[in-house]
Amino acid sequence: MRLFCRSIEIIDHGDRRQVFxxxxxxxxxxxxxxIFVCTCGYGAAQLLARYGTYACKACHRAVHxxxxxxxxxxxxxxxxxxxxxxxxxxxxxxxxxPKSKWKHRRTYQQVRETIRALETAIGPKRFRKPLDxxxxxxxxx
Numbered sequence: 572m573r574l575f576c577r578s579i580e581i582i583d584h585g586d587r588r589q590v591f592x593x594x595x596x597x598x599x600x601x602x603x604x605x606i607f608v609c610t611c612g613y614g615a616a617q618l619l620a621r622y623g624t625y626a627c628k629a630c631h632r633a634v635h636x637x638x639x640x641x642x643x644x645x646x647x648x649x650x651x652x653x654x655x656x657x658x659x660x661x662x663x664x665x666x667x668x669p670k671s672k673w674k675h676r677r678t679y680q681q682v683r684e685t686i687r688a689l690e691t692a693i694g695p696k697r698f699r700k701p702l703d704x705x706x707x708x709x710x711x712x
Contacts, residue, residue: 579607581625589625591618636706643693650689651702653682661702663690 573580581589592608606614607627615627637645651661657679659668667686670679 583623585623587623591625643696644698646689646693647698648702648706650686650693653686653689657682663693 572582576593578590578592581591583589589610591610593605594608594614595603595605596614598604606616607618609615609618609627609630611627611630613627613629615629617628618625619628619631619633621631621633637648640648647663650663654661654665654667657668657674658671659665667683670676
């Protein structure tokens with residue numbers, strides 16, 4: 572990787588070279604911030620690597636996990652993440668984890684109520700496919 576004043580050059584293992592422009596834009600706070608100019612011509616705060624090619628989110632057609640879920644699926648995903656945040660298992664059939672030593676009681680109760688509300692809104696109807704556990708890899712210690 573080579574960084575120049577107006578561009579960045581990325582050379583991969585196969586000696587393939589990609590060059591992206593760097594533009595400075597003005598923010599609402601009065602400071603300037605750099606953005607990359609993708610090959611499609613649009614600006615991007617970050618470039619994503621996919622199959623060895625760097626490009627913006629729009630070029631790779633990347634979407635967040637919640638954008639691929641239905642309304643019920645998004646609620647299930649949120650409930651699973653909250654259960655993991657409390658230190659328990661994400662499965663709806665498991666009990667909610669007990670309060671950890673350093674967590675405030677009010678915060679713990681609010682999270683439990685949120686989980687209960689989300690799981691009530693989901694209902695007892697089963698999902699066709701289970702959620703992929705790789706989604707939660709960053710929650711595992």
